[in-house]
Amino acid sequence: MIRLLIVDDSALMRKLLGQIFDNEGDFEIEFARDGEEALKHVQSFRPDVVTLDIQMPGMDGLACLDQIMLEYPCPVVMVSSLTEEGAEETLAALNIGAVDYVAKPGGAISLGIDELAPSVVEKVRMAAAVRIRRSRRLAERVRMAHSALRLTSPPSSDQSSSNRGPARNFRPTGLVLIGASTGGPPALDAVLTELPADFPFPVIVAQHMPSTFTGPFSRRLDNICALTVTEVTQQTKLEAGHIYIAKGDTDIVISSRAGTLVATVAPSDPSYRWHPSVDRMVRSAMKHVPPADLVGVLMTGMGNDGAQSMAHLRAQGGYTIAESEETAVVWGMPGELVRLRGASEIRRVDEIGTSLRDLVR
Template sequence: MIRLLIVEDSALMRRLLGGVFATQGDFEVFFARDGMEALEAIASDPPDVVTLDIQMPRMDGLTCLDRIMLERPVPVVMLSSLTAAGAEATLEALRLGAVDFLAKPAGAASLFIDELAPTLVEKVRAAAGAKLRSSHRLSERVRLRAGMRPAAPARPVRLSMLRAARPAADTMPDPMPEAMPRPMAGAVPGIVLVGCSTGGPPALDALLAPLPADFPWPIVIAQHMPATFTGPLARRLDKLCALTVQEVTRPTPLLPGHAYVGRGDADVILGSRLGGPVVLAAPSHPAHRWHPSVDRLVDSAMEHIPPVQLIGVLMTGMGDDGAAAMTRLHAAGGRTIAEAEETAVIWGMPGELVRAGGAEAVTPLEDIAGLLADWLA
């Protein structure tokens, strides 16, 4: 049985959410009306997973989550509103350590609960089996227990520092047998394609923050998210790292030192205009379940750019999106990296890439930036 604690101040929502999981047969459900009750319940009888509303009296969801992650970490799925404020709060929750989130449409809960129920159950079930990294916010937990203030965030490092920090030689993949291809006409020498889902925003923090402003290849990101969330995600990443990060809302030329976040509820694809590659948003394709689709991004890139000028990076997430296309990319001469199981919150997408034989390198999250720098040196 999966022990689930539902933290929700609305009696109606507690009843509706409890009913969703009662029909599953493998959930034992408990309730808390606010953050204070949640902390008491977790301290006395820790659950396997928690759903946590953001807006609550006495103690809001972010404050409660922060306490949970620092004092007694358990997997948490946030329930947030589909608003700009809800998006910002959700991204902060993911930074603090929440495993996943579910955006609630505006309106009466009873009208949309049946529509959201399958996705909610899937996310909570996956979160119950998610891996919380023991190192996540470890220094904060240590400093808290010692009565000290949190340390300042790390600064971006130079490309030369990344190369120096790359994995040992016996763990590195064989170097590319041919010389790097000549740059594409009027454009850039190559493109990094990144896919992620559950646990993706913190993974993107870890991937992009160490990269320098002069990183030579543009990076295109397909992160499964609603459209309300991808703009705030791009702005947050832009403030965090030395790269210029933007959401893809119109056809945009690709530039070195830039990262492009696909708009949610759509697909992000590559095309060619005026002799150079562009990234653009396209209506979501019904053949793909999750959007922006990683498979569609990679396949579109191979239609316009030689595979040897592409690197695919598949990180944490449920399901298998990206695994098939990156396997095709690898077979065609492109390079691919799968996040290692020991650092992935959910080893679904990268695990499928590894099982398909499409991963050239299987790398812990904290080493991916260094490996990219080494490959592009």
């Protein structure tokens, strides 16, 4: 049985979420009405996973999450609204240590709960399998990993990671293509903040997110990165010194206009399960840039988006980096790339930025 604690100040939301998981048949469920009550249940019930509302009276979800990560670390899935304020709070929660989030249905909750059910069950099951280190919160672990792991860990013996050669002879038209999903925001923080202002390639990021989240996410990254970070909302020329974040709920497609590489927003293609689609981004780039001038990076995330396209990229002469199981919150996407023998190297999240710098220097 999976022990689940549902924390929400709405009696209706507690009831509806409880019914969803009770129908699954393998969940033991307890409920809390606010943050203070949640902390008592976490201490006594020791849940395998917590769903946590962000906006609650008294101790809100962010304060409660902070205490959980400090005192009783366990996987937490945030339940948030799709408003811009909800996006900011959710991004803060992910950096404090939440594993994932689900969006509350708009309008009448009782009418939208059926649409929410498959997603929330899938994310809670995935979160229940995540191991949260007791020593520090996720965001702090990611930020401190560079120094801590280098001091305590022997050199990696992962595929191709110990025999990587010198920088490749890329042409100026090269691109870095990064895909991420569950656990991606703090991991992207760790990677993208390592890139210097004179990084010679444009960097395009497909992070699975709703459209209301990618704008605040881009602005937050722009405040902490040396490179300029923008959300792609229209046809945009790709330039060195820039990081381009795909708009949520759409796909990002790389094309050429008058000999210039551009990123274009495309309606999400139903033949791809996740959006923005990493696979579609990579495949479109390969049509306009020689594979030998492309670097693909596949990071933490549930599912397999990006694995096949990046494996094909490597087979065609491109270079690929998979985040290691050691640091990935969910080793789904990068793990599938490794399984397909499509990773040129496997790196911990704290090493990926350095690898990119060395590779295209």
